[in-house]
Amino acid sequence: MDKPELTSRLKAIITTYAQETDALAHLTEETDFIKDLKINSANLVDIVLDVEEEFGIEIDNDSMSRMLTVGAAIEIIEAKLAANDRE
Amino acid sequence: MNKADILAHLPYSKPFLFVDDLQEIDENGVKGSYTFDAGLDFYKGHFKDNPVTPGVILTETMAQIGLVCLGIYLSGTAEGGMPGHVMLTSTAIDFMKPVFPGEKVTVVAEKVYFRFKKLNCNVQMLNEAGDVVCKGTIAGMVTNKMNA
Secondary structure (H helix, E strand, O other), X not given: OOHHHHHHXXXXXXXXXXXXXXXXXXXOOOOEOXXXXXXXXXXXXXXXXXXXXXXXXXXXXXHHHHOXXXXXXXXXXXXXXXXXXXX | OOHHHHHHHOOOOOOOOOOOEEXXXXXXXXXEEEEOOOOOHHHHOOOOOXXXXXXXXXXXXXXXXXXXXXXXXXXXXXXXXXXXXXXXXXXXXXXXXXXXXXXXXXXXXXXXXXXXXXXXXEEEEEOOOOOEEEEEEEEEEEEOOOOO
Protein backbone atom coordinates (compact mmCIF):
# COMPACT_ATOMS: atom_id res chain seq x y z
CA MET A 1 0.00 0.00 0.00
CA ASP A 2 1.49 3.37 -0.99
CA LYS A 3 1.47 6.37 1.31
CA PRO A 4 -1.29 8.40 -0.45
CA GLU A 5 -3.66 5.44 -0.25
CA LEU A 6 -2.76 4.80 3.38
CA THR A 7 -3.24 8.49 4.22
CA SER A 8 -6.62 8.68 2.51
CA ARG A 9 -7.86 5.56 4.31
CA LEU A 10 -6.62 7.01 7.62
CA LYS A 11 -8.31 10.34 6.86
CA ALA A 12 -11.64 8.59 6.29
CA ILE A 13 -11.38 7.13 9.81
CA ILE A 14 -10.35 10.44 11.39
CA THR A 15 -13.25 12.28 9.70
CA THR A 16 -15.75 10.37 11.86
CA TYR A 17 -14.26 11.76 15.07
CA ALA A 18 -12.68 15.14 14.22
CA GLN A 19 -14.39 18.21 15.70
CA GLU A 20 -12.46 20.80 13.66
CA THR A 21 -13.51 20.69 10.01
CA ASP A 22 -10.97 23.36 9.07
CA ALA A 23 -8.02 21.44 10.49
CA LEU A 24 -9.42 18.29 8.88
CA ALA A 25 -9.58 19.96 5.46
CA HIS A 26 -5.93 21.00 5.80
CA LEU A 27 -4.63 17.75 7.24
CA THR A 28 -0.82 17.43 7.29
CA GLU A 29 1.58 15.01 8.96
CA GLU A 30 2.04 17.58 11.72
CA THR A 31 -1.69 17.68 12.50
CA ASP A 32 -2.14 16.82 16.19
CA PHE A 33 -5.20 14.70 16.98
CA ILE A 34 -5.91 16.32 20.33
CA LYS A 35 -4.69 19.92 19.85
CA ASP A 36 -5.67 20.50 16.21
CA LEU A 37 -8.60 18.14 15.61
CA LYS A 38 -10.00 18.46 19.18
CA ILE A 39 -10.40 14.69 19.48
CA ASN A 40 -10.68 13.51 23.10
CA SER A 41 -8.68 10.62 24.51
CA ALA A 42 -11.68 8.27 24.34
CA ASN A 43 -12.21 8.93 20.63
CA LEU A 44 -8.49 8.55 20.03
CA VAL A 45 -8.90 4.97 21.28
CA ASP A 46 -11.75 4.48 18.78
CA ILE A 47 -9.54 5.77 15.96
CA VAL A 48 -6.86 3.24 16.93
CA LEU A 49 -9.43 0.41 17.05
CA ASP A 50 -10.74 1.46 13.61
CA VAL A 51 -7.17 1.60 12.29
CA GLU A 52 -6.57 -1.96 13.52
CA GLU A 53 -9.66 -3.19 11.67
CA GLU A 54 -9.09 -1.16 8.50
CA PHE A 55 -5.44 -2.19 8.08
CA GLY A 56 -5.55 -5.65 9.71
CA ILE A 57 -2.85 -4.77 12.25
CA GLU A 58 -2.53 -4.79 16.01
CA ILE A 59 -1.53 -1.63 17.85
CA ASP A 60 0.28 -2.20 21.17
CA ASN A 61 0.24 0.14 24.18
CA ASP A 62 3.62 1.64 23.28
CA SER A 63 2.52 2.52 19.72
CA MET A 64 -0.76 3.89 21.06
CA SER A 65 1.05 6.29 23.37
CA ARG A 66 3.14 7.60 20.44
CA MET A 67 0.18 8.04 18.11
CA LEU A 68 -0.42 11.73 18.70
CA THR A 69 -0.12 13.16 15.19
CA VAL A 70 -1.20 12.08 11.71
CA GLY A 71 2.48 11.60 10.77
CA ALA A 72 3.13 9.36 13.79
CA ALA A 73 0.03 7.32 12.95
CA ILE A 74 1.16 6.83 9.33
CA GLU A 75 4.64 5.79 10.50
CA ILE A 76 3.23 3.24 12.95
CA ILE A 77 0.75 1.81 10.40
CA GLU A 78 3.54 1.49 7.78
CA ALA A 79 5.81 -0.28 10.30
CA LYS A 80 3.06 -2.71 11.35
CA LEU A 81 2.11 -3.47 7.74
CA ALA A 82 5.77 -4.12 6.89
CA ALA A 83 6.07 -6.44 9.91
CA ASN A 84 2.93 -8.32 8.77
CA ASP A 85 4.45 -8.76 5.29
CA ARG A 86 7.60 -10.30 6.77
CA GLU A 87 5.62 -12.95 8.64
CA MET B 1 -11.78 -7.64 44.06
CA ASN B 2 -15.08 -8.78 45.55
CA LYS B 3 -18.40 -6.92 45.35
CA ALA B 4 -17.94 -5.23 48.75
CA ASP B 5 -14.48 -3.95 47.71
CA ILE B 6 -15.98 -2.42 44.59
CA LEU B 7 -18.83 -0.71 46.44
CA ALA B 8 -16.34 0.63 49.01
CA HIS B 9 -14.24 2.06 46.19
CA LEU B 10 -17.10 4.03 44.59
CA PRO B 11 -16.39 7.77 44.85
CA TYR B 12 -20.07 8.75 45.41
CA SER B 13 -22.20 9.40 48.47
CA LYS B 14 -25.82 10.35 49.09
CA PRO B 15 -27.62 12.02 47.40
CA PHE B 16 -25.62 10.97 44.33
CA LEU B 17 -24.93 7.29 44.99
CA PHE B 18 -27.13 5.20 42.71
CA VAL B 19 -25.89 1.69 43.51
CA ASP B 20 -27.35 -0.42 46.35
CA ASP B 21 -26.08 -3.87 45.51
CA LEU B 22 -24.16 -5.90 42.95
CA GLN B 23 -25.52 -9.36 42.14
CA GLU B 24 -22.92 -10.46 39.59
CA ILE B 25 -19.61 -9.17 38.30
CA ASP B 26 -16.91 -10.75 36.16
CA GLU B 27 -14.54 -9.69 33.39
CA ASN B 28 -17.37 -9.64 30.84
CA GLY B 29 -20.03 -7.69 32.65
CA VAL B 30 -21.95 -6.69 35.75
CA LYS B 31 -25.47 -6.80 37.19
CA GLY B 32 -26.55 -4.50 40.02
CA SER B 33 -29.60 -2.84 41.50
CA TYR B 34 -30.81 0.40 43.02
CA THR B 35 -34.09 1.55 44.57
CA PHE B 36 -34.96 5.20 43.92
CA ASP B 37 -35.60 6.82 47.30
CA ALA B 38 -38.87 8.76 46.99
CA GLY B 39 -37.31 11.51 49.12
CA LEU B 40 -34.65 12.40 46.53
CA ASP B 41 -34.61 16.16 46.04
CA PHE B 42 -35.03 16.25 42.26
CA TYR B 43 -38.49 14.66 42.46
CA LYS B 44 -39.76 18.01 43.83
CA GLY B 45 -39.05 19.65 40.47
CA HIS B 46 -39.17 16.82 37.91
CA PHE B 47 -41.99 17.28 37.44
CA LYS B 48 -44.03 19.74 39.52
CA ASP B 49 -46.62 17.61 41.40
CA ASN B 50 -45.82 14.68 39.14
CA PRO B 51 -42.52 13.04 40.14
CA VAL B 52 -40.71 10.95 37.49
CA THR B 53 -37.03 9.97 37.59
CA PRO B 54 -35.12 12.22 35.15
CA GLY B 55 -33.45 10.54 32.17
CA VAL B 56 -30.08 11.97 33.22
CA ILE B 57 -30.44 10.21 36.59
CA LEU B 58 -31.35 6.93 34.87
CA THR B 59 -28.26 7.43 32.69
CA GLU B 60 -26.15 8.16 35.78
CA THR B 61 -27.49 5.02 37.49
CA MET B 62 -26.62 2.92 34.42
CA ALA B 63 -23.16 4.53 34.35
CA GLN B 64 -22.45 3.99 38.07
CA ILE B 65 -23.40 0.30 37.97
CA GLY B 66 -22.60 -0.65 34.39
CA LEU B 67 -19.49 1.40 33.70
CA VAL B 68 -17.91 2.57 36.96
CA CYS B 69 -18.32 -0.66 39.00
CA LEU B 70 -17.07 -2.72 36.04
CA GLY B 71 -14.20 -0.29 35.40
CA ILE B 72 -13.09 -0.49 39.04
CA TYR B 73 -13.29 -4.29 38.89
CA LEU B 74 -11.36 -4.57 35.62
CA SER B 75 -8.63 -2.12 36.64
CA GLY B 76 -8.42 -3.59 40.15
CA THR B 77 -8.12 -7.19 38.97
CA ALA B 78 -5.62 -6.48 36.17
CA GLU B 79 -2.12 -7.75 36.86
CA GLY B 80 -0.40 -5.27 39.16
CA GLY B 81 -3.49 -3.13 38.74
CA MET B 82 -4.87 -0.53 41.11
CA PRO B 83 -8.62 0.13 41.09
CA GLY B 84 -8.95 3.33 39.08
CA HIS B 85 -11.48 6.09 38.64
CA VAL B 86 -13.79 6.06 35.66
CA MET B 87 -14.35 9.24 33.69
CA LEU B 88 -17.52 9.21 31.58
CA THR B 89 -16.76 10.04 27.94
CA SER B 90 -19.92 9.19 25.97
CA THR B 91 -23.47 7.93 26.27
CA ALA B 92 -26.16 6.98 23.75
CA ILE B 93 -29.34 5.93 25.54
CA ASP B 94 -32.90 5.20 24.43
CA PHE B 95 -35.66 5.55 27.01
CA MET B 96 -38.71 3.26 26.84
CA LYS B 97 -40.64 3.56 30.12
CA PRO B 98 -40.87 5.98 33.07
CA VAL B 99 -39.35 5.12 36.46
CA PHE B 100 -41.32 6.45 39.45
CA PRO B 101 -40.17 7.27 43.01
CA GLY B 102 -39.63 4.11 45.07
CA GLU B 103 -39.09 1.81 42.08
CA LYS B 104 -36.30 -0.74 42.18
CA VAL B 105 -34.29 -1.10 38.98
CA THR B 106 -31.71 -3.65 37.85
CA VAL B 107 -28.86 -2.64 35.56
CA VAL B 108 -27.18 -5.25 33.35
CA ALA B 109 -24.02 -4.30 31.46
CA GLU B 110 -21.95 -6.26 28.98
CA LYS B 111 -18.42 -5.23 28.13
CA VAL B 112 -17.97 -4.48 24.42
CA TYR B 113 -14.27 -3.76 24.82
CA PHE B 114 -11.74 -2.57 27.39
CA ARG B 115 -8.63 -1.41 25.56
CA PHE B 116 -6.13 1.42 26.03
CA LYS B 117 -7.97 2.24 29.29
CA LYS B 118 -11.28 2.85 27.48
CA LEU B 119 -14.23 0.78 28.64
CA ASN B 120 -17.23 0.55 26.32
CA CYS B 121 -20.39 -1.26 27.50
CA ASN B 122 -23.86 -2.14 26.29
CA VAL B 123 -26.14 -1.35 29.21
CA GLN B 124 -29.81 -2.12 29.96
CA MET B 125 -32.02 -1.05 32.85
CA LEU B 126 -34.97 -3.26 33.86
CA ASN B 127 -37.84 -2.50 36.24
CA GLU B 128 -39.25 -4.99 38.76
CA ALA B 129 -41.65 -6.35 36.16
CA GLY B 130 -38.60 -7.21 34.03
CA ASP B 131 -39.41 -4.62 31.36
CA VAL B 132 -36.53 -2.72 29.74
CA VAL B 133 -36.92 0.94 30.80
CA CYS B 134 -33.82 2.20 29.00
CA LYS B 135 -30.80 0.85 27.16
CA GLY B 136 -27.80 1.98 25.19
CA THR B 137 -24.06 2.37 25.08
CA ILE B 138 -21.89 4.02 27.73
CA ALA B 139 -18.13 4.55 27.57
CA GLY B 140 -15.46 5.98 29.81
CA MET B 141 -11.74 6.18 30.44
CA VAL B 142 -10.27 4.43 33.46
CA THR B 143 -7.76 6.84 35.00
CA ASN B 144 -5.67 7.25 38.13
CA LYS B 145 -6.91 10.77 38.67
CA MET B 146 -10.33 11.88 39.87
CA ASN B 147 -10.65 14.86 37.53
CA ALA B 148 -8.24 14.57 34.62
